[in-house]
Amino acid sequence: MTTLLYLAWLSLRGRVLGWLRLMKQPKYLVGTLAGVTWMGMFALRPVMRVNQRTGLERRFEEIAEWLPAVETAAALMLLVFLSLWWLWPFGKAMVELTETELHLLLPAPVRRRHIIQYAVLRNQWGILFGCLMISFFSAGTSPTAFAWRFLSVWLFLTLWNLHSRGRGLWIARLGELPAATAWRRRAMVLAVVGLIWAALTPAIVSIATELPALTGDVVPQLRAALDPERLGTEAPLLALLLTPARWVTGPFSAGLTPDAVLADGLATLIWPLLLVVLHNEWVVGSQTRFEEASLERSRRQAASREAGARFRKIRRSQRKATPFRLRPVGCPETAIIWKNLMLAHRGNLFVLVGSGVVAVAVVATCVAMTGLPEWLIAIMTVGGVIGLSLTPMMAGHQWRNDLRTDLLRIEIIRTWPIDGWRLFASQVLPPATIATLYAAAAGGVLLIAGIAAGHPTTTGSVLVPPELATRLGVSYTVLLLLGLATLLPVVAAIASLSATLQNLLALLWPSWIQLGRRRGGSAANMGHGLLTGIGMMLALALGLLPGVALVGAWLFVQIQMADIPLSAWELPLMGLTAVAPLAVITGLLTRFGGALWDRLDPSTEILAAGSQT
Amino acid sequence: MIEIQDLVKAYDGFRAVDGLSLRVDSGEILGLVGPNGAGKTTTLRCLAGIVPPTAGRVAIAGFDLQQQPIEARQRLAFVPDEPHLFDHLTALDHLNLFSRLYGVADGSTRAETMLAEAGLRDQRLSFPGELSRGMKQKLVIACALLHRPEALVLDEPLTGLDPAAMRRMKRTVTDTAAAGASVIVSSHMLHLVEEVCDRVLIVSHGRSVLEGTLEEIRTQLPDVGADADLETLFLKATGGDQ
Numbered sequence: 064m065t066t067l068l069y070l071a072w073l074s075l076r077g078r079v080l081g082w083l084r085l086m087k088q089p090k091y092l093v094g095t096l097a098g099v100t101w102m103g104m105f106a107l108r109p110v111m112r113v114n115q116r117t118g119l120e121r122r123f124e125e126i127a128e129w130l131p132a133v134e135t136a137a138a139l140m141l142l143v144f145l146s147l148w149w150l151w152p153f154g155k156a157m158v159e160l161t162e163t164e165l166h167l168l169l170p171a172p173v174r175r176r177h178i179i180q181y182a183v184l185r186n187q188w189g190i191l192f193g194c195l196m197i198s199f200f201s202a203g204t205s206p207t208a209f210a211w212r213f214l215s216v217w218l219f220l221t222l223w224n225l226h227s228r229g230r231g232l233w234i235a236r237l238g239e240l241p242a243a244t245a246w247r248r249r250a251m252v253l254a255v256v257g258l259i260w261a262a263l264t265p266a267i268v269s270i271a272t273e274l275p276a277l278t279g280d281v282v283p284q285l286r287a288a289l290d291p292e293r294l295g296t297e298a299p300l301l302a303l304l305l306t307p308a309r310w311v312t313g314p315f316s317a318g319l320t321p322d323a324v325l326a327d328g329l330a331t332l333i334w335p336l337l338l339v340v341l342h343n344e345w346v347v348g349s350q351t352r353f354e355e356a357s358l359e360r361s362r363r364q365a366a367s368r369e370a371g372a373r374f375r376k377i378r379r380s381q382r383k384a385t386p387f388r389l390r391p392v393g394c395p396e397t398a399i400i401w402k403n404l405m406l407a408h409r410g411n412l413f414v415l416v417g418s419g420v421v422a423v424a425v426v427a428t429c430v431a432m433t434g435l436p437e438w439l440i441a442i443m444t445v446g447g448v449i450g451l452s453l454t455p456m457m458a459g460h461q462w463r464n465d466l467r468t469d470l471l472r473i474e475i476i477r478t479w480p481i482d483g484w485r486l487f488a489s490q491v492l493p494p495a496t497i498a499t500l501y502a503a504a505a506g507g508v509l510l511i512a513g514i515a516a517g518h519p520t521t522t523g524s525v526l527v528p529p530e531l532a533t534r535l536g537v538s539y540t541v542l543l544l545l546g547l548a549t550l551l552p553v554v555a556a557i558a559s560l561s562a563t564l565q566n567l568l569a570l571l572w573p574s575w576i577q578l579g580r581r582r583g584g585s586a587a588n589m590g591h592g593l594l595t596g597i598g599m600m601l602a603l604a605l606g607l608l609p610g611v612a613l614v615g616a617w618l619f620v621q622i623q624m625a626d627i628p629l630s631a632w633e634l635p636l637m638g639l640t641a642v643a644p645l646a647v648i649t650g651l652l653t654r655f656g657g658a659l660w661d662r663l664d665p666s667t668e669i670l671a672a673g674s675q676t
Numbered sequence: 677m678i679e680i681q682d683l684v685k686a687y688d689g690f691r692a693v694d695g696l697s698l699r700v701d702s703g704e705i706l707g708l709v710g711p712n713g714a715g716k717t718t719t720l721r722c723l724a725g726i727v728p729p730t731a732g733r734v735a736i737a738g739f740d741l742q743q744q745p746i747e748a749r750q751r752l753a754f755v756p757d758e759p760h761l762f763d764h765l766t767a768l769d770h771l772n773l774f775s776r777l778y779g780v781a782d783g784s785t786r787a788e789t790m791l792a793e794a795g796l797r798d799q800r801l802s803f804p805g806e807l808s809r810g811m812k813q814k815l816v817i818a819c820a821l822l823h824r825p826e827a828l829v830l831d832e833p834l835t836g837l838d839p840a841a842m843r844r845m846k847r848t849v850t851d852t853a854a855a856g857a858s859v860i861v862s863s864h865m866l867h868l869v870e871e872v873c874d875r876v877l878i879v880s881h882g883r884s885v886l887e888g889t890l891e892e893i894r895t896q897l898p899d900v901g902a903d904a905d906l907e908t909l910f911l912k913a914t915g916g917d918q
Contacts (some may be wrong), residue, residue: 374764374803382766382801391775391783398776406764474756477726479777480749661745666718666727667687 067173067181075188085574094572101597110200130316132289137315138308139263139289145226145308146259149252154234155360158182158353162361169354176347183225183346190220211328215314218335222311225342229349236351262301310334377409386412395481396489403493406464416500423507427514431540434518435511443512450505451550455558456599458498459565463579465490466566471578473665484657491562491653498558499551506547506554513543535631545631549638556645560606563652564598570659573668606648610641677701678723678827678858683732685718685882692718694882695732700858702826705849707873708862709906711914715882716862717757720831723860724754737826750778753820757832759812761804767791767815768800771822778823790818795844809836817848828852828859834868846872870906878913886913 085091160168160182168178194216202212237245269288287293291309295302313331386404389397404412435443454461469476469490479486513527517539532542569576614637621627663669678700685693693715700706710716722729725741725748734741739748761770771790775783791797794814804812813836820828830849834842849872853859863869869876876893878885886893886909893909894900900912 375805377803379801382803385769389772389776391772392779392781393776395777395779398773401776402762402765402769402773405769472760472762474721474724474726474754474758475760475762478724478749478752478754480746481777482746662728664728666685666721670721670727 067168067177068184071181071184090571091574094575097597107199129286131291132286134309134312134316135289135291135294135305137312138305139266141308141311142259142305143263146256146263149230149256152234154231155356158228158232158357159186160357160361162358165354165358165361179347179349179353180343183228183343186224187221190217190224193220211314211317214332215317218314218332218339219311221339222335222342225339225346229342229346232346232349232351232353235353235356236349239352259304262298262304266298266301307334307338310338381409384409384411386410394485395479396485399481399486399489400492400496403464403469403490404496406468407462407493407497419500419504419507423510427511430511430515431518434520435515437521440512440515440521443508444516447505447509447512451502451509451554454498454502454505455554456561458494458558459561459563462494462497462562464493464497465562466569467576467578470569470573470576470665470669473669477665482657483659483661484654487566487656487660488653491559491566491656494562494565495555495559498561499555502554502558503551506550510543510547513546514540517543532631535629537631542631545634549634552635552638552642553645556606556642556649557603560602560645560649560652561599563649563656564602567652567656567659568598570656570663573665578669602648602652603645606645607641609644613640613643677735677737678706678829678860679733679735680719680723681733683719683722683734684730685715685722685727686730691730691882693722693729696879696882696884697732698877698884698887700827700860702856702858703853704875705853705859705861705873707869707876708860708879709864709866709869709876709910710879710885714879714914716879717831718882719879720754720829720860720862723829724752725749726754750823751826753823753825753828755816755820755828755830755833757835759804759809759816761812761815763804766801766803767796767807770815770819774819774822780823783822786822790822794818810838810841813837813845814841817845821848821852824855825852826857828857830859830861830863832863833861834863834865842868866906866910876906878910880914 086095158179160178168181194213197216198209198212202209237248240248291302294305310331314328314335317328317331386401386409389401408415466487476486481489515521516527517529527539527542527546529539532539535542537545569578617637617640618629622629678698680696680698683693683696684691696715696719698706708716708719718727721727722732723734723736723741725734725745728742734748736748737751739751741748762773765773768787768791771787772783774780775787780786788797791800794817796811796814796818799807799811804815807815813833817833828849833845833849837845846868849859849861861869861873870890875887875889877887878893886896888896890906890909893913894902894904897904897909897912900908904912
C-alpha cells in the first residue's frame with residue numbers, strides 16, 4: 064500500500080509542479096491572477112456579502128424549529144432513493160483506473176485490495192474539490208461554519224461514492240457466483256427492500272391521504288408529521304430504519320447550530336465516520352473481478368475520445384456532400400472554412416439556408432392567415448429571444464471547429480502557405496457562421512411568433528405595438544422583417560467576437576485549452592471559462608458601447624436637432640452602425656491573432672499535447 | 677534547393693539544434709541520421725516552418741522561410757513521422773483541400789491521379805479512422821506531392837509500412853528527386869538511407885558530425901574498411917559502438 068500511496072503522492076506532486084512550471088511564464092501567471100481576481104470580485108464576493116447579510120445566527124433563528132423535520136425529510140428521501148436504487152438490477156464492477164495504471168498495477172505484486180483502495184483514494188481529489196466549492200459558496204464567512212460544511216459535505220459525498228462503487232461491485236459479483244447463491248443474495252436484498260417499504264408505505268399513504276385536506280396552514284402540520292419524536296412513537300420501525308440515514312444528515316444540522324457544544328457536534332461525526340470505514344472495507348474487500356470491467360471501461364473511454372469514431376457512422380452516400388463546392392483555385396482560406404464547417408455538418412450550406420428561409424416564409428404566411436394559440440406564441444417568443452441573444456454569445460464556447468481542434472494537427476496546418484491573420488480569420492469564421500445560422504433560425508421563430516401576435520384573433524400577445532409600425536411608416540410585417548434584418552448583423556458580429564476570443568485564448572494559453580472537439584469539466588477548464596468570460600465582457604462593452612453611442616447620436620441629431628421623423632427603413636442601417644465598432648475590434652483582434660500565430664512556437668506546449676492525444 | 681545556415685533551436689537553455697548547416701541541391705536526396713535526441717525532428721520542424729528557429733537561416737528554393745514564408749511554404753512539402761490527417765475528411769476531401777490551399781490548377785484530375793497512384797482509389801470516400809497506418813501514410817504522401825513541391829522533407833517515412841508499401845515509398849522518393857525536387861529523408865532505417873540517398877548527414881547533440889557520400893564518410897573515419905556499411909559508419913561516428 065505504501066508504494067501506491069507513494070504513486071498517488073507522485074501524481075499529485077507532478078500536477079502541482081506542472082502547474083508551478085506554467086506559472087513561471089508571465090502569461091499564465093497574469094492569466095491566473097486575472098481569473099482569481101475575477102472569481103473573487105464577481106463570484107465569491109457577492110456570495111460572501113449575501114452570507115454576511117443573512118448571517119448564520121439569523122438563519123439559525125429562521126430554521127431552528129425546522130431542523131428536526133428537515134433532517135427527517137432528508138433521511139426519508141435518502142432511504143427511498145437507496146431502496147429503489149437497489150432494486151435496479153444493473154451495476155458495473157468499476158474501479159476507475161487509467162489504462163496505464165491498469166497495465167502497470169495489475170501484473171505487479173500488489174494486493175488487489177490495495178489496488179482498489181488506491182482507486183478509491185484517487186476519487187478523493189474530485190470529492191475534496193467539490194467540498195471546497197460547495198463550502199465556499201454556502202458556508203458563510205465563519206471558519207467554524209466553513210469547516211463544518213466541508214466535513215458534512217465530505218462525509219456525504221464520500222459515502223455516496225463508496226456506496227455506489229460497492230453496489231456496482233456487489234451486483235457484478237452476482238454474475239460470477241453460482242446461480243443458487245446469486246439468487247439467495249438477490250432474495251436477501253429484496254427482503255430488506257420489502258421491509259423498508261413495508262415501513263415506508265403506511266407513512267406515505269398517510270401523507271397522501273392527508274394531502275388533499277391540507278390547507279394554507281400546511282407548515283405546522285408538515286413539521287409535526289416529520290417530528291422525529293412523534294415518528295419514534297407512531298412508527299418505531301421506520302424511525303429505526305431512518306437511523307443510518309440520519310447519521311449521514313446529522314453533521315449538516317450540527318454545522319447549522321451556532322451555539323452547539325463542540326463535543327456534541329463531534330459526536331455526530333462518529334457514526335458517519337464509522338459508516339465510511341465500513342463502506343470502505345466493503346469496497347476494498349470485494350472479491351468481484353473488476354479487472355476486465357475496468358480495462359473495458361478504459362478502452363471504451365479511449366474509443367469515445369478518439370475523434371474519428373463518429374465519422375465512421377456517416378453513410379457512404381453522404382460522404383460526397385460538402386457545405387459548398389470547393390474549386391481548386393482561389394483564396395486558400397476558403398479551404399479552411401470549408402474543412403472546418405464539415406466538422407460540424409456536411410450538409411450543403413446554401414440548401415440549408417434556402418430551405419430554412421422557405422420554411423419560415425411558408426409557416427409565417429400560414430400563421431398570418433390562421434393565427435396561433437397564445438400559449439404557443441409565448442413559448443416561441445421566449446425561445447426565440449433566448450436563442451437570438453444567447454447563441455451568438457456562446458459561439459466560441461459551443462462550437463469548437465476552429466483552432467482548438469486544428470492545433471492537434473499543427474504539423475500539417477503550420478506548413479500551409481497562408482498568412483497568419485488570414486488563417487486565424489478562417490478558423491474563426493466556421494463557429495461564428497454556425498452560431499449565426501442557429502441564431503437566425505431563432506430569429507425565424509421570433510418572426511413567426513411576431514406575425515402570429517399581429518393576427519386579429521390574438522389579443523393578449525404583443526411583440527411589437529402595431530402603432531409603432533404606423534408611426535415608422537411601414538406595415539406591421541415589414542417592421543418585423545426590418546427588425547430581424549437589423550438584429551442579424553449584430554448577432555453575426557457578436558458571434559464572430561466570441562469565436563475570435565476563444566481562438567485567441569487557444570494561442571495565448573495553449574496549456575489551459577483542452578484541444579480537440581470535446582470540452583472538459585476540470586478546474587483548469589473552469590479557469591479557462593472564467594478568462595473567456597472576462598474577455599467577452601470587456602470586448603463586448605468596448606465594442607457595443609461605441610455602437611450604441613453612435614446610434615444614440617444619430618437619433619439625437621435626426622429627431623431632436625433636425626426634427627426629421629424616424630423611418631423603419633433606417634433600422635438596418637442603424638444595426639450596421641452599431642456593429643461597426645464591434646467589427647473593428649474583431650478585425651484588430653484577428654490581426655493580433657494572426658501575429659500570434661506567426662510568432663507561435665508550439666514546440667513545448669502544443670506539440671506535446673498533440674502527441675499525447 | 678534546401679539550405680540551412682547555422683540553425684539553432686533552444687528550449688529553456690537546452691540547444692536541441694546547435695549551429696547546424698546543410699544544403700540539398702535540386703534532384704538530390706540527403707539522408708539525415710542520428711541517435712535518438714540528436715535533433716533530427718527539431719531540425720525538420722524548423723525547416724518546415726512548424727517551430728521558429730532561435731537563430732540561423734532556412735531557405736526553400738531560394739526563399740527565406742522567415743522573410744518570405746508564403747513563397748517558401750508554397751514550394752515545400754513536409755511528411756511528419758506520424759500520419760496526421762483530419763478525422764472528418766475523406767481521402768478525396770483531403771486532396772481537394774490541399775489543391776485549394778496550394779492553388780493546384782488541375783487539382784480535381786490530379787487528386788484522382790494521386791489517389792490511383794497511391795492505390796487508394798477504392799478508399800477515396802473513406803475517413804482516416806477507416807484506413808490502416810500504411811494507407812494513411814500513403815494519403816499523407818499523396819497530399820504532400822499534390823502540388824509538385826520543389827522541396828520534400830520526410831521524417832521516418834517507412835514506419836508502419838508493409839514491404840510492398842516500403843518499396844513504393846522508396847520509388848516515390850527517388851522519382852520525386854528525379855523530377856527535380858530536393859529531398860531530405862530522416863530515418864533510423866539505415867538500409868533505406870543507404871539505398872536511396874545520394875549523401876548522408878550524421879548529427880549528434882544537434883550538431884553535424886559527418887557529411888558526404890558513403891565513400892567520403894569512409895575516408896573521414898579511421899579504422900573502417902572500404903566496404904563498411906552505413907550502420908558501421910553511423911555507430912563509429914556517434915560513439916554507439918562503444
